[in-house]
Amino acid sequence: MIYTVTVNPALDYVLQLEKVNDGETNRSSDTQFLAGGKGINVSQILNQLGVENTAWGFVGGFTGEELIRQLNVKQINSDFVRISDTTRVNVKIHAQQETEINAAGPKITDQEVAAFKARLDDLKPGDVVVISGSLAPSLPTDFYESLLPTIREKGAEFVVDTTGEALLRTLKFHPLVIKPNHHELADLFHTEFKSTNDMLQAAKKLLDQGAQNVMISMAGEGAYLVTPDHIYHANAAKGVAVNSVGAGDSMIAGFVGTWFETHDAAEGLRVGSACGGATAFTEDIAVKSQIDVVLPQIKIDVVE
Ligand SMILES: Nc1ncnc2c1ncn2[C@@H]1O[C@H](COP(=O)(O)OP(=O)(O)OP(=O)(O)O)[C@@H](O)[C@H]1O
Numbered sequence: 001m002i003y004t005v006t007v008n009p010a011l012d013y014v015l016q017l018e019k020v021n022d023g024e025t026n027r028s029s030d031t032q033f034l035a036g037g038k039g040i041n042v043s044q045i046l047n048q049l050g051v052e053n054t055a056w057g058f059v060g061g062f063t064g065e066e067l068i069r070q071l072n073v074k075q076i077n078s079d080f081v082r083i084s085d086t087t088r089v090n091v092k093i094h095a096q097q098e099t100e101i102n103a104a105g106p107k108i109t110d111q112e113v114a115a116f117k118a119r120l121d122d123l124k125p126g127d128v129v130v131i132s133g134s135l136a137p138s139l140p141t142d143f144y145e146s147l148l149p150t151i152r153e154k155g156a157e158f159v160v161d162t163t164g165e166a167l168l169r170t171l172k173f174h175p176l177v178i179k180p181n182h183h184e185l186a187d188l189f190h191t192e193f194k195s196t197n198d199m200l201q202a203a204k205k206l207l208d209q210g211a212q213n214v215m216i217s218m219a220g221e222g223a224y225l226v227t228p229d230h231i232y233h234a235n236a237a238k239g240v241a242v243n244s245v246g247a248g249d250s251m252i253a254g255f256v257g258t259w260f261e262t263h264d265a266a267e268g269l270r271v272g273s274a275c276g277g278a279t280a281f282t283e284d285i286a287v288k289s290q291i292d293v294v295l296p297q298i299k300i301d302v303v304e
């Protein structure tokens with residue numbers, strides 16, 4: 001089983017309008033409330049790929065009820081811990097440019113945290129836990145790290161979609177894959193890459209520090225996958241990018257879902273690239289028909 005973890009999910013309130021004029025009353029032409037949060041996006045793509053998964057995390061209040069209602073409509077299995085505070089609303093303004101206002105999130109009590117940690121008792125060898133998104137403000141900054149010893153003791157694999165020091169601290173637990181984009185990878189080494197080779201050498205250092213696979217995403221420029229045996233390159237699909245949100249979540253979902261079923265990392269890169277591209281080409285998270293259009297465009301080359 002794959003479990004996704006979204007400790008701070010959101011209802012994304014998406015407002016469409018032609019232009020935002022600062023300091024004036026602006027009126028939107030269309031609005032939507034969408035179940036959001038990075039782990040939930042991973043679950044959505046896994047569902048589209050037909051890979052069984054369960055979404056874990058914390059939800060509460062009227063927004064939490066709506067979020068669960070939407071997951072049920074989309075037939076996404078979930079087992080969220082119910083909290084007494086209210087799930088956040090994140091505002092996404094789609095106008096002449098995309099502007100996001102992500103709220104901090106609810107207070108989560110010690111009792112609610114304990115109920116969440118008890119979920120990990122269900123893990124079995126071979127399961128994969130994908131942890132994504134920001135922490136709710138009341139959780140300690142090492143919350144994700146604190147889950148990793150139990151996950152590994154249970155024989156499960158994990159992915160933590162994070163950046164910077166928090167990402168580096170996960171490496172000693174041997175994440176199945178890490179997916180910095182090329183800017184985040186350079187930031188990890190406090191540098192700017194002068195060449196592709198510099199970038200790939202940096203990824204190899206992360207393998208040495210414990211990652212099982214390193215996927216470097218480069219938006220419309222494609223992606224690399226660095227494994228202990230090979231380096232693979234995937235081209236980017238051709239299309240009009242209309243959405244800058246969720247391509248990374250979709251790529252991780254495509255990789256993890258494929259790896260879970262085949263243990264073929266290069267195929268994971270191919271499917272992950274298609275899912276990332278398909279989401280970039282749509283307003284929401286991509287659905288299967290959109291992924292199927294993009295998949296034949298992705299070619300994998302063995303670089304090394
Ligand atoms: N404009 C695009 N055209 C084609 N493929 C794209 C495009 N944007 C993203 N992708 C695909 O999705 C993958 C992940 O995108 P990206 O590198 O933007 O991740 P990210 O920085 O984590 O994104 P986000 O923050 O939006 O989730 C890319 O490596 C690529 O395969």
Ligand SMILES: O=P(O)(O)OC[C@@]1(O)O[C@H](CO)[C@@H](O)[C@@H]1O
Pocket residue numbers: 008010012035036037038041090102132133134135245246249
């Ligand atoms: O505040 P976080 O947890 O970093 O990101 C939350 C979020 O922006 O991520 C998703 C897109 O990736 C959205 O559905 C959601 O609103």
